[in-house]
Amino acid sequence: MIRARHPAGTCGRPLPMSSPSFLDAETTNADELTAAISTGFGYRIAPTTRALSHRQHVIVGDPVTVADVEWDTEVRVAVDSTDEVMFVQVHSGAYAFNPWGAEHVIGEGEAFVMPPDQELDFVIDHAYASTCSFSAQVLRRVAGEIWDDEDVCLAEGAVRPVDAARHWLWRRTVQEYRQQVLETPEVYGNELLRAQATRFVVVSAISAFGLVTEPRGGAEESAAVRRATAWVDEHRREPITVQDIAAAARLSTRGLSLAFRRERGQTPMEYVRLARVDGARADLIAGDPTRGDTVTSISADWGFSNAGRFTALYRQTYGETPRRTLMR
Incomplete structure (x- = not known):
């Protein structure tokens, strides 16, 4: 019908x-x-x-x-x-x-x-x-x-x-x-x-x-964003500011934000949060509840002070709760 x-x-x-x-x-x-x-x-x-x-x-x-x-x-x-x-x-x-x-x-x-x-x-x-x-x-x-x-x-x-x-x-x-x-x-x-x-x-x-082959004219900015994301991936467990990322990318903070919006559709700090969620997921997969590993402790190790917000972001990203990942 x-x-x-x-x-x-x-x-x-x-x-x-x-x-x-x-x-x-x-x-x-x-x-x-x-x-x-x-x-x-x-x-x-x-x-x-x-x-x-x-x-x-x-x-x-x-x-x-x-x-x-x-x-x-x-x-x-x-x-x-x-x-x-x-x-x-x-x-x-x-x-x-x-x-x-x-x-x-x-x-x-x-x-x-x-x-x-x-x-x-x-x-x-x-x-x-x-x-x-x-x-x-x-x-x-x-x-x-x-x-x-x-x-x-x-x-x-x-x-x-x-x-x-x-x-x-x-x-x-x-x-x-x-x-x-x-x-x-x-x-x-x-x-x-x-x-x-x-x-x-x-x-x-x-x-x-990745639907579009970017014209050659955008290569320099893309290189800057690649430098930024590579730096974040290497330092994602550490305290990070927009100024830190801009320095790694060799851009001003405004130029960094514009480049991230244009090329990735997100802010630099959104990328930081999701990079940390990705790291937390790896620890959850490797974790063992019988050793005392918990969602709260693992999320805190990755800089998330609010376990509820971490759980919401994790579920939106991976389609399941962090507890489910840990208990597998």
Whole structure:
């Protein structure tokens, strides 16, 4: 069964839109599934499994669409080539597919991007996921504005997030866009606010998944950011200030902040916090509760004085609690 709520006078994926469209679908029928995916996402698919169970909640915006999708069985799906770029955060189960001619399996807590202009074959195994999508045209336009270059190229081979920090920032950005823009009529109806929020979603995706081959003109600044992140990674257990990072990068503090915003979509200190969370995760994995290792003690070793805030940040980054990691 497919249930849709569209703005007056609209259906499917109309553009422009004064308000988002909401589409809910629940089906065990392959033909209904094909129609639901086409209406909600603009994809043409061909299920090769007749026994299936699928639910989806889709919010179709202009130009960003987000959704929650759930598959209660293992399903094989062939996806036609499209101009759409879709990002998928897997909450449970697994997706196996073949972007760029290589086989990938994406499991719980991981994310991936479906590149445009490729025919893809999926095996979806009892999966629950959230998605975010927009056209490759929007991606190229925003990337061109960032680098002031009309000929930016989409990077080949991009599938997974570049690192945990950018993955976390992308997830938070999409969550905020959904709640504060798509689900807030007064914000969505303001074209300027929606345009700026959309740009941040696209920039976050470019940064998180390494979607664009950066023009040569940006190499010097990228080298500065690489110096900064390498220094932070080496000193992340120590007290760190923005001034320390700027000195390592050989930039002013303002130049450092602008470079991080432009290239990574985050502040320098956000990178520090996530680098420390990554270090804490390694200690949690190696930890042993029978030796007295605790989440509180390990987080404190990494500079987190508030265990509750550490737990929240850790869960947002890795999709599980630090206690669960420690107890494995």
